Amino acid sequence: MFFFHFGEYILLLKKVFKKPEKWKIYWREILHEMTEIGVGSVGLIIIISTFIGAVMTMQIAFQLVSDLIPNSVIGQINRDSNILELGPTISALVLMGKVGSSISSQIGSMRVTEQIDALEIMGINAAGYLILPKVIAGVIMVPALVTVAIFCALIGGLVGGSVTGAVSPNDYILGIRDSFNGFTVAVAMVKAFVYGFFITSIPAYKGFFVRGGALEVGQAGTKAVVIGCIVILASDYLITAMML
Amino acid sequence: MIEIKNISKSFGDNTVLKNIDAVFEPGKVSLIIGGSGSGKSTLLKCIVGLHKPDEGQVFFDKQEFTKMDFEEKIPIRKEIGMLFQNSALFDSMTVEQNIVFTLDMFSEMSRKEKVERANFCLERVNLAGKNKLYPAELSGGMKKRVGIARAISMNPKYLFCDEPNSGLDPATAILIDELIQELTEEYQCTTIVVTHDMNSVMGIGEYIMFLYGGQKFWEGTNEDILRSDVQELNDFVFASPLMKAAREVIK
Numbered sequence: 001m002f003f004f005h006f007g008e009y010i011l012l013l014k015k016v017f018k019k020p021e022k023w024k025i026y027w028r029e030i031l032h033e034m035t036e037i038g039v040g041s042v043g044l045i046i047i048i049s050t051f052i053g054a055v056m057t058m059q060i061a062f063q064l065v066s067d068l069i070p071n072s073v074i075g076q077i078n079r080d081s082n083i084l085e086l087g088p089t090i091s092a093l094v095l096m097g098k099v100g101s102s103i104s105s106q107i108g109s110m111r112v113t114e115q116i117d118a119l120e121i122m123g124i125n126a127a128g129y130l131i132l133p134k135v136i137a138g139v140i141m142v143p144a145l146v147t148v149a150i151f152c153a154l155i156g157g158l159v160g161g162s163v164t165g166a167v168s169p170n171d172y173i174l175g176i177r178d179s180f181n182g183f184t185v186a187v188a189m190v191k192a193f194v195y196g197f198f199i200t201s202i203p204a205y206k207g208f209f210v211r212g213g214a215l216e217v218g219q220a221g222t223k224a225v226v227i228g229c230i231v232i233l234a235s236d237y238l239i240t241a242m243m244l
Numbered sequence: 245m246i247e248i249k250n251i252s253k254s255f256g257d258n259t260v261l262k263n264i265d266a267v268f269e270p271g272k273v274s275l276i277i278g279g280s281g282s283g284k285s286t287l288l289k290c291i292v293g294l295h296k297p298d299e300g301q302v303f304f305d306k307q308e309f310t311k312m313d314f315e316e317k318i319p320i321r322k323e324i325g326m327l328f329q330n331s332a333l334f335d336s337m338t339v340e341q342n343i344v345f346t347l348d349m350f351s352e353m354s355r356k357e358k359v360e361r362a363n364f365c366l367e368r369v370n371l372a373g374k375n376k377l378y379p380a381e382l383s384g385g386m387k388k389r390v391g392i393a394r395a396i397s398m399n400p401k402y403l404f405c406d407e408p409n410s411g412l413d414p415a416t417a418i419l420i421d422e423l424i425q426e427l428t429e430e431y432q433c434t435t436i437v438v439t440h441d442m443n444s445v446m447g448i449g450e451y452i453m454f455l456y457g458g459q460k461f462w463e464g465t466n467e468d469i470l471r472s473d474v475q476e477l478n479d480f481v482f483a484s485p486l487m488k489a490a491r492e493v494i495k
Contacts, residue, residue, distance in 0.1 A: 021349050114332040117294050121404075122346050123321030125314070 009205050015127035016135065016201075026133055033137035037099050037200075038144060044098060045091055045145050046152050052086055053078065053153030054160025061166035074167045075175020078157045083184045084244075087150035089236050092195035095142060096228040100203040103134055104224040107207030108217035116208070131204040135197060142196030143189050150188065187243045194235050202228045245270055246402060246434050251290055251300035253283075260286045262458045264300070270401075271432045273425055273448045275439055278455035279480055284438045285329075285406055287455065291436065292326060292404055293317060304402065322350055325395030325433075327405040331387040333379040339366070339390050340375035343397050350398070365393035369423060385416035389423070396427060403433045409441040417441060421448050442487060445469065454480070470494055 020026040060074045107130055110116050119126040154176060161167040167175075203224035210220045246268040253261040260283045268274040276284045289295040291302050293309060302309045304320050312320075333342050343362040347353055353361070359375075366372050369389040379387060388408060395403060405424060409417035425448045428435040437444065445452060446466050454462040454477050462477045469481055470491060482488045 025348055110334075113330055113335075114328045115334055118326065118328060118332040118334075120294065121292055121321060121324055121326045122349070123318040123324075124346075124349055 008209065009201075012127055012131075012205050012208060013201065015125060016131045016204075018125055018128050020128055020132065021124060026129070029129070029133035030136050033133045034141050036102075037095075037134075037137050038141035041095055041098055041141075041145060042148060044094065045149050048094055049082075049087065049091065049149035049152040050156035050159075052090060053082060053156025053158075056081065056086065056153070057157035057161040057172070058164055058166045061161065071167050071171040072175035072178060074161065075157070075172040076178055077175075078172075079154060079176045079180070080184060082150050082153040082157075083188050084240075085236075087153055088146045088188050088191040088195060089232065091146050091149040092142065092192070092199060092232045093229055095145065095195075095199050096203075096232060097225055099138075100199055100225050100228050101221040102203075103200060104203035104207040104221040105217055107131075107204055108210040108220045111208060111210050112213055112217060127208065131201065131208070134200040134204055138196035138200035139193050140196070142199060143192035146188060146192035146195075187239070190243065191236060191239050194239060195232055198228055198231050198235065202231060245303075245305055246291065246436070247303040247306075248287075248291060249301045249303070251287065251297045251302070253286055253290055253295060253297050260458050261290065261297070264455075264460050266453055266460065266463070268434050268436050268451065270434045271428060272450040273428050273435045273437060274451040274453070275437050275445060275449040276453050276455060277438075277440060277445055277449075277480070278461075279440070282455040283458045284440075284455050288404060288406055288436065288438045292324065293321075322346075322398060323401040325392075325398065325400030325403045327388065327391040327395050327403075327408050329407040329410055331379070331391040333387060333390055333394070335379045337378075338375065339371070339377050339379070339382070339393075342379070342390060343394050345394070346398050361397060362393075365397050366390075368396065368427075369393045384411050385413070385420070388412065388416075388420055392420070392423060392427070396431070399431060400433050401431075403428065403431070403435040405435070405437040405439075407438055407440070409439060409444060414443065417443060418447070424448065442481060445481060456480075 056078050057074060060077050064073060110130070116126045116130070119129060158169060158172050161172050162169050203221070206220040206224035210216050248264060248266050251261055251264045252259070264287060276287060278284045286295060290297045297310060300310070307320065309317065309320060334345065337345065340359065340362045343365050344358040347358045347361060362375065363372065366374060369392050371386060371389050371393065374386070379390070382390065403424070408420050408424060412420065421444050424435060424437060427433070439445065449466040452464060452466060452469065453460055456476050462472065462474050464472070469477065472478060482491050
């Protein structure tokens with residue numbers, strides 16, 4: 001079963017990356033999808049990551065109750081965990097729930113209402129026209145959203161730490177700036193790029209091959225999110241193992 | 245002209261079509277009729293390439309369509325117009341955008357020319373001025389007419405209609421039938437209509453193929469039906485007492 005779906009997924013991707021009929025039309029769709037995926041999710045990402053940053057600061061401060069460890073370490077730990085893990089991975093899981101289910105149900109509905117058949121009869125590569133703009137928008141906008149998430153988590157940590165008195169703003173900022181390794185950002189961006197691909201392509205695959213009606217479209221959305229989350233966590237492990 | 249030879253199609257153990265041959269001529273409305281589950285929609289999907297037949301061939305003007313890959317089919321697909329049972333309009337697009345979509349993809353027409361073409365197609369189906377409406381704002385009959393307008397936007401050589409009258413009131417159904425007949429004459433296209441609407445059968449059926457149990461059971465014209473002694477065909481076409489009475493009167 002796994003190999004059947006994996007093979008079908010790869011064959012679909014082969015169709016997706018075929019040369020577009022007209023780049024102008026695809027470009028218009030890419031811009032539309034970038035707005036849907038990026039602008040449509042930025043508010044949610046800001047709220048979630050700000051709270052995560054604030055909570056992380058308080059929890060790190062709670063665990064570091066030693067006079068031997070300077071308070072600036074709180075900022076340092078918060079920075080690295082947000083850049084390396086929480087920023088990209090939590091954002092990706094949230095986006096898989098929001099964007100992934102939307103993509104799956106949109107394409108699935110088009111399948112069951114014969115709109116995909118209509119595209120194919122017109123001689124249009126339906127997989128390419130419907131999925132390629134989403135994948136391109138995903139690999140562009142998810143890294144952008146992850147950057148926003150990391151920034152908001154750091155600000156959230158600063159505000160959360162200051163308000164509760166867990167860490168002073170000066171110590172926190174000192175910690176954020178201390179021993180910064182730019183490679184961690186590169187790791188975060190690689191993760192975000194890979195997640196962007198999976199967040200768009202896995203739900204698109206589930207939606208594209210849906211059979212039946214409204215019930216099956218809903219089930220495909222749920223399966224897409226579950227499988228997508230597992231794939232994100234597995235790829236998180238692999239990228240971390242390879243790059244760090 | 246569309247010719248099908250020895251078409252067979254199964255889904256698992258369920259054989260839906262068995263060795264079907266037919267010739268559909270240009271300028272004529274050809275109907276595929278049969279009860280539910282008789283394989284008419286599957287046959288139409290095999291002809292247009294949405295299903296790959298297990299056996300047999302489909303020829304579009306002597307070109308073997310079943311042998312072609314996706315790229316090779318594109319020139320023929322550009323000459324195909326299809327009206328789906330549920331219209332299959334793109335619901336994120338307006339009526340006008342639905343009609344100019346194929347022109348956007350495949351033609352080098354200017355924006356003005358495309359809008360003019362869309363207006364012409366909409367006038368042709370009596371929906372002038374409805375350009376900016378979305379499919380969700382249209383009635384069932386209007387959706388069908390927009391589906392026809394979209395199907396004729398590229399001047400089709402082949403027109404396919406899958407149950408064009410389903411879910412429509414009798415008056416609108418007759419309008420749709422008349423429109424299909426007029427367009428077939430106007431464009432001299434090869435038109436294949438899948439239906440189980442008896443008004444369509446008697447009204448526009450210049451060539452009728454009756455499917456029964458996945459096989460071609462009978463073929464002829466709408467006048468031939470009246471004289472037919474094939475029990476299965478008579479049971480299907482003249483199922484209601486009204487149709488039986490009408491047949492006696494016409495006879």
